[in-house]
Amino acid sequence: MTQITLMPLAEFIKHLPEGSKGKTAEQLKKAHQFALEAHGDRCRESGELYIEHDLGVAQILLGLGVDTATLVAGVLHDTLYPHTNKTEADILNNFGKEVGQLVIGLNNLYAYTEEHAYQQHRQDETLEAIRRAMLSIIEGDIRIILLRMADCLQDLRTAHTLDPDQQYEIAYEAMRIYAPLANRLGVWQLKWELEDLAFRYLQPTSYQDIANKLSEQRAIRATRIEKAQERLEAKMKEIGIKGNVTGRPKHIYSIYKKMERKQLDFDQIFDVHALRVIVEPSDPEAYAKKSGKEKDDEDRFLCYQVLGAVHSIWQPIPKEFDDYIAVPKPNGYKSLHTAVIDQDSGQTLEVQIRTARMHEEAEKGIAAHWAYKENGTKVTASAQRRIQNLREVLAAMRDSGEADHNDQIFETEVIAERIYVFTPRGDVIDLPKGATPIDFAYQVHTQVGHRCRGARVDGKMVSLDYKLKSGQRVEILTAKRGGPSRDWMNASLGYSGSARTRSKIRTWFRAQEREQNITQGREVVERELKRLGLSEVYTVFEIAEALKYDNEDEFLAKIGFGDIQTNQISGAIALLKQSLQEDDELRPLLQTQPKTKGLTVRGLSGLYTKMAGCCNPIPPEPIVGYITRGQGVTIHSQECSQVKAITETERLIDVAWGSEDEAFPIPVVVKAYRRPGLMDEMTSILRGKHIAATKTKTLTNGSIRTIYLEVEVTSLEQLNWLLQKFENLPNVIEASRQRWT
Numbered sequence: 254m255t256q257i258t259l260m261p262l263a264e265f266i267k268h269l270p271e272g273s274k275g276k277t278a279e280q281l282k283k284a285h286q287f288a289l290e291a292h293g294d295r296c297r298e299s300g301e302l303y304i305e306h307d308l309g310v311a312q313i314l315l316g317l318g319v320d321t322a323t324l325v326a327g328v329l330h331d332t333l334y335p336h337t338n339k340t341e342a343d344i345l346n347n348f349g350k351e352v353g354q355l356v357i358g359l360n361n362l363y364a365y366t367e368e369h370a371y372q373q374h375r376q377d378e379t380l381e382a383i384r385r386a387m388l389s390i391i392e393g394d395i396r397i398i399l400l401r402m403a404d405c406l407q408d409l410r411t412a413h414t415l416d417p418d419q420q421y422e423i424a425y426e427a428m429r430i431y432a433p434l435a436n437r438l439g440v441w442q443l444k445w446e447l448e449d450l451a452f453r454y455l456q457p458t459s460y461q462d463i464a465n466k467l468s469e470q471r472a473i474r475a476t477r478i479e480k481a482q483e484r485l486e487a488k489m490k491e492i493g494i495k496g497n498v499t500g501r502p503k504h505i506y507s508i509y510k511k512m513e514r515k516q517l518d519f520d521q522i523f524d525v526h527a528l529r530v531i532v533e534p535s536d537p538e539a540y541a542k543k544s545g546k547e548k549d550d551e552d553r554f555l556c557y558q559v560l561g562a563v564h565s566i567w568q569p570i571p572k573e574f575d576d577y578i579a580v581p582k583p584n585g586y587k588s589l590h591t592a593v594i595d596q597d598s599g600q601t602l603e604v605q606i607r608t609a610r611m612h613e614e615a616e617k618g619i620a621a622h623w624a625y626k627e628n629g630t631k632v633t634a635s636a637q638r639r640i641q642n643l644r645e646v647l648a649a650m651r652d653s654g655e656a657d658h659n660d661q662i663f664e665t666e667v668i669a670e671r672i673y674v675f676t677p678r679g680d681v682i683d684l685p686k687g688a689t690p691i692d693f694a695y696q697v698h699t700q701v702g703h704r705c706r707g708a709r710v711d712g713k714m715v716s717l718d719y720k721l722k723s724g725q726r727v728e729i730l731t732a733k734r735g736g737p738s739r740d741w742m743n744a745s746l747g748y749s750g751s752a753r754t755r756s757k758i759r760t761w762f763r764a765q766e767r768e769q770n771i772t773q774g775r776e777v778v779e780r781e782l783k784r785l786g787l788s789e790v791y792t793v794f795e796i797a798e799a800l801k802y803d804n805e806d807e808f809l810a811k812i813g814f815g816d817i818q819t820n821q822i823s824g825a826i827a828l829l830k831q832s833l834q835e836d837d838e839l840r841p842l843l844q845t846q847p848k849t850k851g852l853t854v855r856g857l858s859g860l861y862t863k864m865a866g867c868c869n870p871i872p873p874e875p876i877v878g879y880i881t882r883g884q885g886v887t888i889h890s891q892e893c894s895q896v897k898a899i900t901e902t903e904r905l906i907d908v909a910w911g912s913e914d915e916a917f918p919i920p921v922v923v924k925a926y927r928r929p930g931l932m933d934e935m936t937s938i939l940r941g942k943h944i945a946a947t948k949t950k951t952l953t954n955g956s957i958r959t960i961y962l963e964v965e966v967t968s969l970e971q972l973n974w975l976l977q978k979f980e981n982l983p984n985v986i987e988a989s990r991q992r993w994t
Contacts, residue, residue, distance in 0.1 A: 687750030770813025
């Protein structure tokens with residue numbers, strides 16, 4: 254772990270940029286004195302003096318190149334804590350509105366989440382509170398997030414003196430909130446250290462294992478890297494390119510994630526050590542006079558020249574080249590990455606190539622663009638796009654009002670890998686990996702999404718559930734009027750890879766008339782019962798009761814709004830299975846009660862489990878396990894009043910709905926107007942989900958073709974998915990479960 258040396262105030266001031274040193278130094282000295290008066294010689298729980306912590310936060314911010322107001326706020330950021338005698342008015346009167354709003358905004362974020370205790374089983378609630386608070390921050394001033402990230406990093410740097418529970422609390426928040434945000438904002442300098450330090454406390458065994466392996470042959474590797482560095486520098490000098498070549502070890506958490514993602518051992522990772530090349534223009538004065546596009550062209554040309562030099566020295570490793578200059582990452586990161594092997598020594602290493610401009614952007618991200626009123630400029634367009642994107646993500650979370658759904662939005666929109674696709678005009682649109690044309694349409698504009706009816710990718714028509722890939726050009730076909738389909742909100746159908754898209758669709762349906770939603774909700778339930786051949790067995794009211802709704806209209810309206818989806822209806826049917834005949838084929842698929850082998854119990858195996866009669870949980874509602882005395886684990890709904898009254902919280906364990914491996918034969922009938930290729934498309938759907946069709950036959954009556962299949966499915970959800978996929982095929986009239994001989 255890199256040792257961070259904390260600067261005293263005088264040394265800190267020496268490192269200020271020359272252009273603003275006088276005015277900034279004066280304000281920092283004033284802020285330092287104000288903070289000393291506020292804290293005195295008080296220490297934090299880590300043993301660090303408050304004033305030392307304040308300077309540590311400011312030092313992190315200085316490395317990001319932020320403006321004077323943010324640096325001053327860094328020194329003052331905790332002067333409104335309860336132990337001080339300072340007020341908001343004191344800060345506003347002494348340091349002005351801009352600094353005051355930053356400190357007050359950060360203090361509001363602390364206050365918003367303070368009431369949520371960091372008990373392990375309530376951590377998700379805490380994260381949700383933080384994310385909600387982020388919305389007001391994004392609407393106010395993005396610098397507050399930079400302040401909080403720097404504060405969190407300084408906490409992690411000094412966490413080694415805390416007890417394990419406190420270390421875990423700080424690391425959990427850093428890994429789940431601030432490291433992803435640093436990545437999305439392109440602040441790589443914060444991202445990697447937040448991840449490494451959080452990983453150290455969240456998974457100490459894995460962290461130490463990789464750290465030990467990096468240390469084992471550190472001297473040998475350092476010698477090899479030094480020789481490679483000298484060799485590349487000589488080659489660059491030979492071809493007349495100026496630049497700085499340095500060696501660096503890959504960050505521990507990124508090694509761990511790559512090992513996990515690619516299922517590789519430590520020795521199979523090519524870029525454990527890397528060379529970084531920072532290319533400089535040959536004529537800095539001429540370069541400074543060029544326009545933005547001219548600079549971009551020269552930057553690209555210089556980087557590709559160095560890439561050619563690298564590949565002339567060492568052999569490139571196939572499929573280990575990434576061009577983030579041609580296609581930058583969504584957070585603005587630009588660089589060339591190539592993995593090579595030295596055939597003489599057998600050494601593998603990664604080489605990163607970028608210009609000084611790209612390097613500043615990579616390390617500081619949005620902070621590299623940030624300039625305020627003091628110099629009369631504004632945030633650049635690229636930085637504004639990133640801020641607007643975060644506003645939209647957090648606004649979608651606010652509008653949904655559902656904690657579980659919000660966690661899904663945060664995961665897919667902030668944490669997940671991203672792809673880059675292009676509009677017909679060549680504009681770049683970034684989306685989460687797994688996104689579809691529908692996600693693309695909503696990202697272009699909400700109304701384009703609502704009226705989307707088809708899509709072309711690279712000039713060819715594709716289905717709306719097609720998974721987009723980076724570099725593709727997407728064109729959306731729209732209708733003049735109309736709205737989205739309810740099927741688009743159903744994640745299991747694959748029409749959207751973005752929870753944010755589904756939130757926008759849900760908002761559209763909420764805006765429709767209540768009576769219309771009730772009517773459409775009834776149609777959904779009746780259609781599901783008909784598909785499953787259960788129309789004569791269950792009523793809509795019985796389904797509502799099973800899902801704990803006393804008011805049938807309220808239940809149907811929620812289906813119409815998209816709050817209740819077909820997999821939950823399937824779960825309700827599972828509760829009502831006692832109404833089925835003994836020989837009904839669906840019986841084996843409805844084993845959520847009392848059979849529970851589909852449950853996953855974290856960290857335990859071989860335990861007897863049973864469903865709690867007090868709350869009767871059904872998939873996919875969140876559940877929790879309670880370890881009883883001598884009777885295994887009882888499964889409750891997380892919202893169960895009995896669970897909330899439990900005082901022995903150590904007996905609560907995480908459980909999740911699992912999946913059955915056993916498949917059961919179910920008869921299915923598909924009626925359709927005759928057309929070529931229908932059977933091939935149905936076969937493709939079956940193969941895509943690895944569903945076997947053990948029996949098939951076809952009857953034709955005029956223009957109508959009836960296809961009989963016996964399919965082997967593992968769950969009612971899978972059967973529902975298959976029937977909906979069949980029914981959505983062109984020319985298909987209906988697809989349902991029906992007995993046939």
